[in-house]
Amino acid sequence: MKKIDYTVHMLANGLKLIVHEASHIPRVNVNLLYRVGAKDEDPNRTGFAHLFEHLMFGGSRNIPSYDTPLQKAGGENNAFTTNDITNYYLNLPAHHLETAFWLESDRMLELDFSQKSLDVQKSVVIEEFKQRYLNQPYGDAHLLLRPLHYKVHPYRWPTIGKEISHIEEATLDEVVNFFYGFYAPNNATLVVTGDVKTAEVVRLAEKWFGEIPSRTLKKKLLPIEPIQTEARIETVYREVPLAGVYKAWHIPERTHPDYYPLDLITDLLSGGRSGKLFQYMVKETEIAQSAAAFSWNAYDPGMISLDGKVAPGHSLEAYEDGVRKVLDNLMDVSEKDLQRVKNKAEATAETEFTTLMNIGLSLAIYDSLGDPEMVNQALDHYLNVSREDIHRVVHQYLRPENCSTLYYLPK
């Protein structure tokens, strides 16, 4: 894979700027990442970081509408909130680069805090809560799995929030405090990717962001999740056609060397139709209607989750035995199977970096994890994983006493 070249510049106020020049299309991607997420919330105001993301589109000190000027410039934008970060991005024609600086710097300077905007966005977010989680069969399964898996770390609640009342009760004062506590140049990384000249980008960054003062951040030290010592099980009953089984194991944070073999394990289990879970659980034994594993690349210790639905006529025990067997077999993974998921990882990386947007986002995320150069190193870490590594991490992490299970059963 071709190396991604970039330069890093630090502004006096603490804003970090990363620039990657690419001229295959006359467009530019501007990605602004704030190091604030749901984990920074008050446990009685969960969902706030995400609600705040919505308010960022309600106008800023000098610009009443964020979207209209951007759309007029032929651009589009969006944002997302995770448990760790809040990320804003714009894609626009390269000659309109300065429009992006104008828009993003004004809302970093100061939002137009308005009660009307807060009231409307609370309502929008509550509808989003219902649409995504509550109005879908099995939609709240992961909302229930989290507090089983985490007992003290704030990852125990999802970005949408623990409950609707937390969103309903948010006040304008809290919005203002959140802004000044987390939205600051010294808590952000700005990545510009596309048909641009680095010197010009640096000049524009100084011009538009240079005068924004650094702020005192309200980052708290987060509690460390204690080591789980016995299997946890919870059962709920809902209006669903099939029994759902949701399992989660504790794994280390994204920057830990074991993350790479663990992530490859999820590819071995469910990367494409050759995945071991699909082949054994769904096709060979027909115990499951579906089964797939995911690793969560969290900034603090995360999880591998395994979501499945039991086929009619099969028991939860049969499902559990099947999963155990697939996991045990991983300890003796063949060289060919391992090579296959590595090749797939290589092709995926090649495909992923065909867009400016993915390059910009990756640089921003890796920077916030500690080092943007991970963008060029991650693939090698995957390619260096050995069969012994796989054996070791399955043994070490995918143990029953390190696992939480939610049974989501038909009423």
Add this chain to the structure above:
Amino acid sequence: MNPIDRTRAPQAGAMQLTPFPTIFRDTLSNGIPIIHIPFGREDLTEIQVIYRAGHSFETQSGITQVTARMMQEGNRSYDSLGFAEILDFYGASLDIESGFESTSFSLTTLTRHLDKTLELLQEMLFHPTFPEKEFSQYLQRSLQQLNVEEKKTGYIARRNFTRLLFGKDHPYGRMTGREELSGIEHHHLNACYHTFFRPGPAAIICSGSYDREILTDNLNHMFGKMTISYHEPVSHAKSLLFTTIAGTHAYPLAESMQSTIRAGAPSISRDHADYYPLLMTTIILGGYFGSRLMKNIREDKGYTYGIGCSLNSLRYAGYISVGTDVAHEFVDPCIQEILHEVHLIRDELVSFEELETARNYFLGLVLSRRETLFQLGETVKNSWVNDLDLKNLDRVFKEISDLTPNDIQSQARKYLNPAQWVWVISGRTK
């Protein structure tokens, strides 16, 4: 240094309308057209093998989609697992899409493995075995999955909406659901394969960083020698008339927390002269974040997480669709606001400024969709499927640059008549 003026947008020149990359056309020795889109810095190639097959041509609903999917489940050289494993081993992926007027098999591969993966594609296309066990498992899984889908207000709304627009006897009115899947038997697969796939593809579209001469030679070797028993199949979407059942239709779902609203009417086909003017009209109404429906119903009223209006133009007809998910108590006020916005765009001229914003937004979107080999391949495929002129892939620029507020109003008056719409509400029980 002078203080900067933050109240005004920075100056910028006019939008640069970069042309679509040059495409090249070849023909295999037996007449199959090849379209090449040389592109990219990455070691990637995509091959889309396209057949005139799909919903519009089949006599048994859903059979083409199922047959196409089952083609990857075993062939002369590999069983289902073996085939999946070897494709994955080369880092390749296969995407099978069966729509109304076409079915395509898209292979994405690292260019350095193109020869090997093309052979795999050939095995699948020419020698599928349709193992009975794979078929019965697939059918059973799909039916189980439908048990879940049928509890979603969105699924219920979508399925009934298309049926009410076109009628269940018209290809555009049928979504493959429980009834259709249950009617498919194993022996139907082979028959479908021999009718639609065995006679050979209708076109092949290649994009990426490959050597054009070598690839054309390879394709000639694979596809050029077969005797083409190809004659254009008849699209039932072209020949059949459809009936629309306008009015409000409710589908209660007791355990739902929100209702899905779908509203709209049949509309023009993709090659219609009004396509771009009407598309711009629907964009202004509900096609982007700054659209009227979003600004009013989400950003002002907060009734919903999202609402949109789209023009879905197919080969022989199309439909306009407004869709959203809202709390049950917002259903009626939301419908009132949709009606209000549709009447407004019919009754009053849009401002030049609003038109300009929507136009630039859309041009930006068109240009941004020319970034990857996959997007370019998709654009060419859509043009080919809809029989549009491949020599003029930039026609969009000219088509929308001269539009005026009067054009938008006359489009709205001609095509947006909510009194004649189908309104589907799924969820609310009262």
